Each structure stands twice: as structure tokens, then as C-alpha cells.
Ligand SMILES: [Zn+2]
């Protein structure tokens with residue numbers, strides 16, 4: 001079996017891995033660069049995005065755009081495998097932001113081995129900031145490769161980290177993400193601790209605005225718990241509401257199953273066409289209520305596009321002791337719209353408080369993974385500092401982009 005990192009030895013996001021035997025060729029993940037915009041050029045790969053198809057399948061680890069965001073560029077005759085809830089989340093994201101309908105994909109079932117040619121792929125659910133993220137065990141030619149995708153163990157699914165890896169057992173090669181090797185991760189909090197820190201903040205303020213990714217379901221749960229402990233109503237914006245309601249999980253805070261969860265339909269959605277409204281807004285209209293905020297004691301999930309909505313609450317005197325909880329990677333603060341949003345809230349007397357833990361494996365977690373699956377070789381991807389991996393675990397190999405590695 002051979003491995004080639006087509007992209008990802010020196011970048012976070014947009015990583016593409018090729019795994020092949022003499023008979024079969026597959027790709028793991030095909031997503032956008034983190035700093036992608038309309039002007040960015042996209043990596044064209046012969047046999048995958050143009051020419052005669054020469055790949056047998058593409059496997060997607062999770063719903064983050066840097067892993068799934070380019071599936072529409074894959075030649076139509078190539079099978080693309082995605083876990084069904086991840087596909088739903090991605091589809092919603094596309095519908096709300098671009099109005100695109102993503103291409104057809106085939107459902108991937110966790111723990112079920114799938115043969116493609118002479119390669120066998122087994123997906124395992126893994127803890128990450130995207131719901132139902134997967135890692136892949138890839139087996140062929142008597143060799144075993146573990147592709148981790150993005151992972152961590154400080155979230156609510158962290159408890160399965162060790163048992164899953166023990167189930168996988170020894171592998172020949174680990175391809176691990178290394179996001180935190182180049183990011184300063186000083187806060188060593190887990191999701192439970194974050195929720196209690198949020199509780200302290202929620203006790204100090206009456207109105208809480210939360211800026212976080214709607215796809216980070218662990219984080220929604222953490223903030224919901226803090227709201228419940230402090231007797232606050234929890235208000236989800238319509239996009240978040242659609243995401244959590246699509247998960248087929250009654251335990252994730254959503255307005256249908258939780259009596260203290262309400263919906264907020266941002267002003268800008270008034271302009272959406274009737275088909276969009278019927279499908280994504282109308283089913284949640286009944287969970288919109290003045291009760292949610294009239295006592296001025298609420299925690300509300302917001303987007304940077306919701307400034308007009310916050311101004312409206314302010315004008316109506318429904319904001320008198322508020323803070324903004326910023327719960328994303330600090331680097332996103334460089335985004336112009338985010339900067340403007342934070343500044344505008346500051347003008348209203350709403351100060352931003354940072355509260356976040358990474359969705360990525362820290363050094364101890366990468367070490368722990370390697371201690372359990374005992375790889376003979378390790379390759380770091382999804383990082384801008386893969387050299388650091390050498391000082392963390394044994395058997396790391398230095399791989400250039402496009403270099404073929406025999407497993
Ligand atoms: Zn990623």
C-alpha cells in the first residue's frame with residue numbers, strides 16, 4: 001500500500017491524502033483552504049477533478065468545509081462517501097450560505113468495514129468540534145493505516161477515544177492532524193470545565209450573546225447547560241436551530257424537545273424566497289416567542305450578520321446588562337466582519353469575553369494515540385509545524401507534498 005499527501009504537510013485545512021495499491025486508488029478528504037475566498041485557486045487533480053476518472057472513491061472525515069468543501073468538484077463517476085449526519089450539516093450550510101445543492105454521496109456507517117477494490121475502510125466516530133466526525137482505518141496488502149481526520153479527547157465524545165483506539169490496535173502508519181503544533185494552546189480545559197466557566201459568566205450578566213460555530217454541537221450543549229443552571233432562556237438563531245434539529249438526537253438542545261429553548265429569526269431572513277422560508281423557517285415559527293427575552297434574562301446564539309437584530313433588542317430596552325461570549329479560534333477575529341461586529345457591540349456597552357477550547361488534539365492526545373496504536377511510521381498533516389511532531393512521538397517520517405511513501 002502506498003500513501004501520498006497531495007496537500008497538507010504544511011497547511012491547516014484543505015488536506016488531501018491519496019492511498020493506493022496496484023489495483024485501487026482512494027482519496028481521504030477534499031476540502032477548502034481555511035482562508036479560501038472566491039479569488040482562491042483550487043487544486044485540480046487529474047483523474048479526480050478532470051480527465052478520465054482514475055480514483056475509485058473519496059472518503060470524507062467530517063462536515064467542516066476544509067474537509068468536505070470541494071466534493072462538488074469531484075468527477076461525477078467517482079463515488080464519494082460521507083457519514084449521513086455530516087452530509088445533512090454540510091447541505092444545510094450550503095443552503096444557508098450559498099444556496100447550492102451538494103452532489104450525491106453514499107452513506108458511510110461507523111464501525112462497518114467497506115471494501116473498495118482491494119482496500120478495506122472502517123470508519124470510527126471520533127471526538128471533534130464537528131458532530132459525528134470520523135477517523136479511518138484503511139487496510140490493504142497486509143498493511144494498516146490510521147487516518148485520524150481532525151480529533152481531540154476533551155469534548156463530550158472524548159470518553160470513547162481510548163476504547164476506539166484499543167479496538168483498532170496496532171497499525172503500520174498513522175497520518176495524524178497536528179493543528180495545535182503551530183497554535184498556542186495554553187488553555188487546557190475540557191468541554192465540561194468550559195461549561196462551568198460559562199456558568200460563572202452567565203451569573204454575572206443578565207443577557208448573554210454567544211458567537212460560536214453552529215456546527216459545534218458540543219459547545220451548544222455546554223452553553224445550554226450554563227443557561228439552564230442560571231435559569232436563563234436559551235435562544236438559538238434559525239440556522240443553529242436547523243442544524244440541531246437535523247441531528248436525530250433529542251438530547252441536543254433544540255426548540256422541539258426542550259421547553260426553555262426558543263428560536264430567533266434574524267431580520268435579514270425576511271428577504272429569503274418563499275421556498276427557503278417554507279423549508280427552513282416556517283417549521284420553527286412556533287418556537288419564536290416574546291417570552292424568551294421579555295424578562296431580559298437570556299442566552300442567545302448570534303452571528304456577525306445579526307447586528308441589526310441586536311440593535312433592535314437594544315432599542316426596545318431588552319439589553320441592560322449584557323456580554324458577548326466569543327467562543328471560536330482567536331484567529332477568526334482577524335476577519336473584517338467579526339472585527340466590526342465586536343466593535344459595534346462594544347459601542348453598545350457589550351464587552352467581549354473569550355471562552356473557547358480547541359477542537360483539535362493537543363500534544364498529550366497525539367502522544368496517547370501513538371502509545372495505543374504503536375505505529376511503525378507517523379506522518380503529520382493539517383499543520384504548519386510538522387517538524388515539532390519529531391519531538392513528541394517516535395517513528396515520525398519527513399514527507400514532502402506529493403512524495404510517495406511505501407507503508
Ligand atoms: Zn480541519
Ligand SMILES: [Zn+2]
Nearest residue numbers: 062064130150
Ligand atoms: Zn474539523
